[in-house]
Amino acid sequence: MEVYIQLSSGKGPKECDFFLTHVLGIFQREALAKQIHVIVINEDKSGSGLIQSVVCKLTGAEIDIFLQAWKGSLLWICESPFRRFHKRKNWFIALFVITKEKEIILLEKDILYQVMRSSGAGGQHVNKVSSAVRALHMPTGITAVAMDTRSQLQNKKLAKERLAHKLMQLQNESAQQDVDKQWQNHAEIERGNPTRVFKGIDFKS
Template sequence: MVMLPDARLDQLLARHAEIEHALSASPDAEAYVRLSREFADLTPLIERVKALRAAQREQVDARALIDDPSTDAEMAALAYAESQELDARIEELVREVRLALLPKDAMDERGVILEVRAGTGGDEAALFAGDLFRMYERFAALNGWSVEALSMNEGTAGGFKEIIAAIHGRGAYAKLKYESGVHRVQRVPDTEGSGRIHTSAATVAVLPEVEDVDIDIDEGDLRIDVFRASGAGGQHVNKTESAVRITHMPTGVVVAVQDERSQHKNKARAMALLRARLYDAEREKRDSARAADRRGQVGSGDRSERIRTYNFPQARVTDHRIGLTLHKLPEILAGEGLGELVEALTTEHQAALLAEAESGWAQA
């Protein structure tokens, strides 16, 4: 029988009722906002706990009927059928309550800053970086998210040496955060006459979109340079210093964004990228103590870690962190198959969190 922390659930039920009472007492605006958020966060869990306990009470009643020698055969058969249905319902509700009790990543509901860079492999690596970026674009579209390119450096034979984009949409970080790392491709390049398979790689970084309140940046710590955008654009590019480079002097982090139309827009984009990178650096520092545990499950998120191989001759994709191989490479690169990988990685991560949480519940 799976254990649940009943004392903790009782506390949460009491807290939920307490907040509901406080909200009905017309608190001031600030308190109302704070309490409403807490109430909204707790409500899904509380609804499941109440449903679970109601089902458990019904189960007790059904079994009492089954065990009562005075119950006639027809009634006992009905009670037995109901008991079987309740067993399945209780099992599902216990699973939902366990998952709802897991600590939430505060950034899960945010959009992301996606960075894809060609690694080893020259032109073939740049082409693969382009394949990966299009995969994320299609996956974003399937989820109803929008994609905004912030900066790109195209490869000489196509694809990208580097592309940075913002993916706007609720829950994007929750689904894409396990994509950070080294992605490896094995395929025969179009220019390879002998049919020899080449191996190349691209690096992906997924950072949560960060707001001003999430990280404090002192304007005095910034050096902002403007310069002429490179690439196509004709006279506008030659005459207008629209590109923006921001250097965060305490850390040495540098971001650059160029858009031929607007220096103001480029500065806003560069600041968004800078906030994301600084927040990610701070977060990585805070999480370093738990990195070894995470690496054993779905990886540490370290961008130097090889996480996945895309083998074109065999049409297979292997995620090395969880040992999952899917023979559906075209579907994955088309976006719709990526969801299966995302779901498997999320399930593995939840299983690790549950094991850790249940160990704590057992000791409590």
């Protein structure tokens, strides 16, 4: 099983970044105890070197059960280690599960080729011979057409290349949506109703 998660301090102050930086270690240790492997994919840090946002890939069994104790807002109750006499003692961060689109792999068995008459310029020969090729990627419904040459074989190859290019564009758009969602998560953290509470400078829970 493979799951992606994001820990984010949102637009919180330095205390939230401090909380996240320490909680990441706790999260990794508890995951390891459940035989869940955590790989850090991306990390955004503040100017002071504290983590503001981190994306991790989790692999192992029963990840969903493990995340029940983590998913949502997390609360740290502690006096600020940076601002003496500061009244605030509640600091929130959050853990989000990221939905990742599966990578699209272009397989020959998933392509339906259709031969058709070429149209447009190319002389009488092009109009008489069914040399144009349409390639349909059956899992996504995306199509590409090639009628560049008189060779049906060459057009088939071109149609497949164009289909691969369209699928790559689709994958890139999906990846960008993942990034946009992460930034949205970073901005939207529920302050209240925490899934888990940590207390004190030693983060006891």
